[in-house]
Amino acid sequence: MTDETDFRKPIIEFAGPSGDYYADTFLKIQKAKLPRFHFNRAALLGSFVWAALRGNWLLFTIGFVVDLVALINLALVYKYTQAAADNADKAYLVERYEGWSQTHLIGAIIVFILGRLLFAWLADRFYAKQYERWRISHVVNSNFVPSRLLIALLISVLVLPIMLYRSTQFAPDERACIRQDRAIAQGEDVAFKAKFDCMIIGEFPTLFWIQRPDEISYPRDDNGNRIVLRTPPAEDAPPVNLNTYTAQTIDDGIGYLTVFYGAFFDGITRFLRGMLSAITSVFVGTPWPVTMCVLLFVAFKMAGTRTAIFVGASLIYLALFGFWQTAMDTLSLVVAASIICVVVGLPLGIWVGKSSRGQTIITPILDVMQTIPSFVYLLPAIAFFSIGKPPAILATVIFAMPPMVRLTALGLRQVAENTREAALAFGANPRQLLLKVELPLALPSIMAGINQVVMMSLSMVVIAALIGAGGMGYVVTEALENTETGRGVLAGVGIALLAMMIDRVVQKANANRQ
């Protein structure tokens, strides 16, 4: 057994001054014999100064924040006492401010006492952790270094005055600041305090104002061709901030594209409409008994009896409540969007899965596609394609495609290296490798991707009712506008059943296939 002094020596080396105290404490911690209410007295008195000297910046932050909060509360006490004195003629204001000032006084005391106790309680425990880290790497701060106080001082000087000033002042409102900016622009003198308040406490200041961009329109010239017409803004038009300027520029860009490349967007619209009408004619054009039987049969074949019964019940619900046509409309949109997602997403996924360049290019785009809220897609869709079903399909495709790409790529990357190697060793060329080995092995992942695509398409198609996609989503939007709760609930249940039907069937089919 190692002697206890062997344990103590590195601790004393680590701690420097009062090494014996820390050796005792750390040993107690290691033996799990530290009393429940063990406080470090130096930490209790010194708080963040102690933490800085000991080089533990986590404890420093805790101690600093505790003291800062207590101080701010005291500053608020001062602020509200002051305010009460300023409004001495209004009894109700005096009463309110004095109440607040008392609350903050109590707050300050409680925060200070409890905070310091907590700090002193944590101090040795965290310090012991720091010791463990130090043992692994001597880069970790150790010993008692007065020069670290400089950093503590720097932080205090940066943070404390401005925080205290902020809590003793009432913040100026935004409009007042804008007005003040204009006054400065016109050469008026504004008191430094007012300027400072607007710069530092309140909204982030508008650092620069930009001349409003040219008004752009696209009239036809004498030959009937579109031209770009720039109208400079009026002389006295107030300047705008960066947000307004950029938004205006984006609008101009979109306007330019739609005017001069309209044929391209019209082409896409026409293609989508054609594809959709073909699918719709199948779903909606076919008499309901035929569609219902076919759907039931497909469900039975792919997913078995139980799922078929569920699908049957759901279809009957939709039919009984008069949602048959609207549900089929929605289904057509989902099918159209899903087909495009798969047709575009599969090759993209293969590219991402097989080439590292594909991955670096596509992955950030997918990240953006998935993080942007789905409502935001609707705006550019309208801008380029106006309202109706084609832009709804496009917005849906953008929303629903990422999982297809990701899961295809994932499936390809999961193919074991030695399987690939074996295929190569038997003389497979890249195409054979992909078609005969990689894609079949990635199939479960690809099927999961298709399932995701269908589910996400359905949810987006409902939202896309806002830009005229029609279908079940339209019923819900309409109910929302007219606050018809009952109708909304019925349609909502219908959408949920539609989603569950598709999900059940696809998942069961997947499971059965394996």
Added chain:
Amino acid sequence: MSKSAKEGVVVTQNVWKIFGPRAQEAMEAVRRENLSKAEVLERYQAVVGVRDVSISVGEGEIFCIMGLSGSGKSTLVRHINRLIEPTGGDILINGVNVGDLNAEELRIMRADKIGMVFQNMALLPHRSVRDNIAFALELRNVDAFTRRQVADRVIELVSLQGYGDRMPSELSGGMQQRVGLARAMAADPDILLMDEPFSALDPLIRRGLQDEFLDLSRTMKKTTLFITHDLDEAIRMGNRIAIMKDGEIVQTGTPEEIVTKPADDYVADFVAGISKLKLIFAHTVMRPVAQYEASGPSLPGLDACPQATPDDDLDVLIARSVGQDNPIVIMSEDKPVGVVTKDDLLRGMQGEV
């Protein structure tokens, strides 16, 4: 060496493999300054996988490459069908430099000339046993009917009759490796690369498959490179053995040479635990008759002594010697050529000859 390099079906000439982004740089430095593995790692952050290996495998020979994990044996064998490109040196197959082939020629060579068996089988889980076996043929666009015929014949060779339509996941490990073997042989290649084919199997099944493979290779006469980390297996399987350590070949020789004349302590350590009964032959342990008689006793009549030939191994000699007082006389062409006493036998078992 039993065959000269010119006759070798598979020949590697000074093959080097250095892994890492600065491999070429490291290669030049090694050629210039003869750096050690550790020095290359320190200076170029590059790992030497194979170090200046030259081997020559003759036609129909089973050539074992033995080494512990990390010794570079799997890396070396992957150079032969260019799954790994060498950093330096050449690989010749039937005199053709593999490095000179273009992509299409390389694929044809892999499909026609070389079959490979992997330690982890690496079967395709979505294909039936028959389709797995016919995979190389399918890659060469052989029609389905011929594929089926060939596959069924190979299935019989590895005694998997009746399993052609099963999926690999339904088979035991040993049977899966038979499929792996069948797949390697289906295209009737000249060369078999076997990368620790039996290492993942339990001892009994391994033994069975080794015997089956030896039987097969006796009839089919394929040039085989057999990778193993097990010296017992190397000795059982190999006509010749190369022992690898840290990417280098330490010793090449027949099993008997390896066991009786280990090149260094590393090999000697390996050999220490090996049973010599089947490896050492009468011609190594016997003493000439004259030398025996010079040492004292005179040889009793030939009829009173047990007899053996120079090519009998220790195992046979011991069996003959049991219950006999007289030493064994080794006969060649009806003439006594040597004598083996019980002391000689005991020393032979220790490998001290």
